[in-house]
Amino acid sequence: MIEVRSLVKCFGARRVLDGLSLRVEPGQPVVLIGANGAGKTTLMRILATLMRPTSGSIWVGGLNVCSAGRQVRRIVGFLSHQPLLYEDLTAEENLRLYARLYGLADERGRVGALLERAGLAAWRAERVRVFSRGMQQRLALARLFLHRPHVLLLDEPHSGLDAPGLELLEGLLREAAGAGDTILMATHDDVRARAVGWRVQRLAGGRCMPAADVAVDGACGQGAHGG
Amino acid sequence: MRVSFLRAVWAVARKDLATEVRTGEMLGGVWVFSLLGAFVLGLALDLRGDAAREAAAGVLWATVMLAGTLGLNRSLAREQAGGCLDGLRLAPVDRSTILFGKAVGAFLVMGLAEVLLAPFISVLFGADLLRWPLLLVGGLGTLGYALVGTMLATVALRARAREVLLPVLLLPIAVPLLIACVRATQVLAAGGALAAAGRWLRLLVVYDLVMLAVAMLTFDAAVEE
Numbered sequence A: 001m002i003e004v005r006s007l008v009k010c011f012g013a014r015r016v017l018d019g020l021s022l023r024v025e026p027g028q029p030v031v032l033i034g035a036n037g038a039g040k041t042t043l044m045r046i047l048a049t050l051m052r053p054t055s056g057s058i059w060v061g062g063l064n065v066c067s068a069g070r071q072v073r074r075i076v077g078f079l080s081h082q083p084l085l086y087e088d089l090t091a092e093e094n095l096r097l098y099a100r101l102y103g104l105a106d107e108r109g110r111v112g113a114l115l116e117r118a119g120l121a122a123w124r125a126e127r128v129r130v131f132s133r134g135m136q137q138r139l140a141l142a143r144l145f146l147h148r149p150h151v152l153l154l155d156e157p158h159s160g161l162d163a164p165g166l167e168l169l170e171g172l173l174r175e176a177a178g179a180g181d182t183i184l185m186a187t188h189d190d191v192r193a194r195a196v197g198w199r200v201q202r203l204a205g206g207r208c209m210p211a212a213d214v215a216v217d218g219a220c221g222q223g224a225h226g227g
Numbered sequence B: 001m002r003v004s005f006l007r008a009v010w011a012v013a014r015k016d017l018a019t020e021v022r023t024g025e026m027l028g029g030v031w032v033f034s035l036l037g038a039f040v041l042g043l044a045l046d047l048r049g050d051a052a053r054e055a056a057a058g059v060l061w062a063t064v065m066l067a068g069t070l071g072l073n074r075s076l077a078r079e080q081a082g083g084c085l086d087g088l089r090l091a092p093v094d095r096s097t098i099l100f101g102k103a104v105g106a107f108l109v110m111g112l113a114e115v116l117l118a119p120f121i122s123v124l125f126g127a128d129l130l131r132w133p134l135l136l137v138g139g140l141g142t143l144g145y146a147l148v149g150t151m152l153a154t155v156a157l158r159a160r161a162r163e164v165l166l167p168v169l170l171l172p173i174a175v176p177l178l179i180a181c182v183r184a185t186q187v188l189a190a191g192g193a194l195a196a197a198g199r200w201l202r203l204l205v206v207y208d209l210v211m212l213a214v215a216m217l218t219f220d221a222a223v224e225e
Helices: A040-047 A069-075 A091-101 A107-117 A133-145 A163-178 A190-195 B005-023 B025-045 B049-089 B096-125 B134-156 B162-173 B175-189 B194-223
Strands: A002-011 A014-024 A030-033 A055-060 A076-079 A151-155 A182-187 A199-204 A207-209
Touching: A002 A040, A014 A030, A014 A040, A014 A055, A014 A182, A014 A207, A030 A190, A040 A055, A040 A151, A040 A182, A069 A076, A076 A133, A091 A107, A091 A133, A091 B005, A107 A133, A133 A163, A151 A163, A163 A182, A182 A190, B005 B025, B005 B049, B005 B096, B025 B049, B025 B096, B049 B096, B049 B134, B049 B162, B049 B175, B096 B134, B096 B194, B134 B162, B134 B175, B134 B194, B162 B175, B175 B194
Parallel strands: A030 A182, A030 A199, A076 A151, A151 A182
Antiparallel strands: A002 A014, A002 A055, A199 A207
């Protein structure tokens, strides 16, 4: 579960998040929509322990992100705008590096299975430098699921994905939601946010707004969707 | 499964070494810059005899340290590309493992550059820089420099002018290290025993330990946003 209460994040004099509160239950994914600069990425980075909040309390999987960062990182998977991959390492070397850092017991087997799932088994020995954007995103997805996280934080996960990548993403997220994982996805794309059929929250003015305020194609949104 | 500190450090260092073996960017940059630096200084100073032998240690360490800033900048720039530093920061390990892993990688690359440079400076300045005891000075000096350099390169990473900022931050802090390395190298290259360079070696050990403690205490804050 993710629980955020009265979260404030300031960059100098600018309050990007201004008393934001949010709750995401396991197995009931939430899509967070908002314009560019609304603070979606800031929220995601705070939840992933990459950034410290100015104030507020944030719990992920029952752990306080400020005082139990290492334990939080063990259960969190974060998909960022950037692929977080080393261009001069091969696809397999990238995943094995992260597998070592996460202390996976069956490093080779897990990496092989995920490369297969991502459709990159034939490219395992190729440097990431030669991958297309779509292939890099698929490899980033494999990295995301490598340590079997129970809390998924997805920041604009559809950007740069090709058709097989979108299919892979949807399949993996369906499985994760079905398994009762906690999923929070941020996107600026209202239409895509609606299309996944999850509960929608809108981030504006540094706070989460009720989903009913979400406008899609110029019309008022329909409120929360079940997960 | 819990990852041991050393295992995580080695994972990061191994990644840097694999990248270096493939690209040769850091070693190539450090070695070529050091070589050219030593050559230019050799021509400019135009020293002979004892004066040249005395200057050899200074030339070796000054060129290695200046060139080292290039290598350290390059090493950290790799982490910034594609958000890789975030990838490391997301791992459930102590964040100081990133510092130590990268410092180990920098230590090995700079150490190799020194080994390749020493014969060239020995010939150019007529000094004997190929004596075994010098490995101890090289090891302690390079270790301290790699540690403090990696720490400051991480601090400078988000700055717009990081290529300029790193030497500005690093070189003043490295002055005690430079002096101890040069003096110990001069003593040992002249045929002195390890005991004769004792106080300089002790200074190197103390410097390394102090920097180790400072790095461990401050690195989390250095990578924090």
